[in-house]
Amino acid sequence: MSCNGCRVLRKGCSENCILRPCLQWIDSPESQGHATVFVAKFFGRAGLMSFISSVPPNQRPSLFQSLLFEACGRTVKPVNGAVGLLWTGNWHLCQAAVQTVLRGGALRSIPEFLGGAVLTPPDLDEASEAEATCSDMFKLSHHQDPNPKYDCLLFDVDDTLYPLKSGLSAECTKNIIEYMINKLGMEEDKAPEMCVQLYKDYGTTMAGLKAIGYDFDYDDYHSFVHGQLPYEILKPDPIFKKILQSLPIRKVIFSNANKEHIANVLGRLGLEDCFEGVVCFETLNPLNKTDIPDAKAALELNGSKSSTIRSTVTDFINDSCETNAEFPKTPIVCKPFEDAFELALKIAKINPQRTLFFDDSIRNLQTAKLMGLHTVWVGHSNLTKGVDYALESIHNIKEALPELCEAIEKIEDIHFLEKVAIETSA
Template sequence: MEFDDRFMQAQRTKFDCLLFDLDDTLYPYSSGIATACRINIEDYMVEKLGIDRSIIPELGNLLYKNYGTTMAGLRAIGYDFDYDEYHSFVHGRLPYENIKPDPVLRSLLLNLPYRKIIFTNADQIHAAKALSRLGLEDIFEGIICFETLNPIHKNTVSDDEDDIEFVGLSSTTTTTSSSQIFDIIGHFATANPTSKLPKTPIVCKPSEDAIERALKIANINPQRTLFFEDSVRNIQAGKRVGLQTVLVGTSQRVKGADYALESIHNLREAIPELWEADRKSKVGYSGKVAVETSVTA
């Protein structure tokens, strides 16, 4: 029995789960998707919310900086809009053809015998399109996305009890008068603002609450999970809730990042311990049968 325990400890690897951001993490920033998305957000603010284009650079920067996403910030300061319409406008016109199939990444991920889950602030439709373009649509156990963390009413799309439950979202559009809008530009222009920033009803990264909810939904142990992100603040929030972290897009480590990768393709070179499970499975013990860990799509 004592030998069996030592054998199992030798077989146990450092990680159980790989938690991946999607945009600018699994495909590069150079694809132009992020830039196109920003332009679409600005157009939505002008065309749908009636915001003066001249203030959008400053407003958008403040919303993103203080709320995690422009969408979350817009809702915080008083704009009311249909969430599905917003996502359709912002993501519906993206140049998805710029995202190319990535057989190298596919092979890397298929050879990693861990749970693999997507965790994105984007909506489910966008996540599915991007993964399909990459050729990775069957690699991940599930997708934790905007709808997962911001349910209005649930809509289970899979009967497989082993899948992460996805939730649908419905929202009604109402008119918001300018008098109801919190002046966040004026707030930060004041030397000693007396008012507090309003809270957003939207749950998203880099909120620690959002990350903790995602971990609970997917039944993830943060201490045995690697969190891959291109955002420094998301990495740092993940570190605060106990995740082991990988900053993607630079080889320069920052505070809160356990590893740093210039590209997701550098996975094997930068984090060789991910392949420990494969090496250990090849170690023979008399009277022991090696158990092969399967990768489920």
């Protein structure tokens, strides 16, 4: 008689069927059928049979169980799957998902686990929406395992995910200076010095230009500055991609850049599917300011009043050199200022005490440290104030943070997840 797996797959079955022993750990015939259909849809019917036939007969039941848990975990948490749920203390969600599949229920991704999305301020009308994805999950509490030291890795983009020596940032600076001269009418011999000074005073030259009264469109600025960049100088980074995929905890981007630039960089590096979300310029500076949580407070912190343009560029540079000079405020929210971090942490639902922040800017890191984050200075080998770790290259992340590697090794020791962790990819 045909086994319940072959029956639902509508394939021939025999006494030597390789699928039959894989299902014997599941109690009911109906559940065996549901599990087979779900795994076959996720990995493909041919893929499922190939996986099973590639291991010794005594390992096939465990392998099928691994495939089922990974398929459920990857459906609920697309970026890191079952391993990520285990590491972050949410294994109960994976177990509940498996039970739902065995009963014939449907699964969907938990919103906060969706990969690659630009994070936006939460809609208050949807704040009470359940995070569960099936009937069992509605009954489960959302608690975090207190044991892991970190549950999130927060990354800057430029000169962090790729090295400064690539030259992309230098090209960006050239474009900013050109914009200041050609679009804003700034004196050619003053623009470079002004560009550097505004960056030092405001975190970004763009924020500084707005502060001293220049009126320009955000999208026009980004299009000019980033639209002409030679992104082709960035090459795929399979080494770092593999490292990221081996770390089963949340990974989020936090950059002052606009979302299109970030997407272009991640795409060139081959990392576009390695992050759960992106906190970017548009996230912190939406067209409708009321879209930001506590928008009024944010505006008060960062300043929203326009300033009259300084009479000359020299006036501003001279004022900046004064020790007690009071700078005009900018309407733009950006690193390295605390209001930007506060909004980013709130929007991305990040616990700073359990987050590692990677950035090439020491000012950004020092603010992050004040906000309670653990900090990693990328592109440098010497520790300084406000820095917990220093990495010459982002590729050194495992060597510099051995506790993450130890956690991964412990997870990979679990038999029913080991095979899937090796054979599947996000």
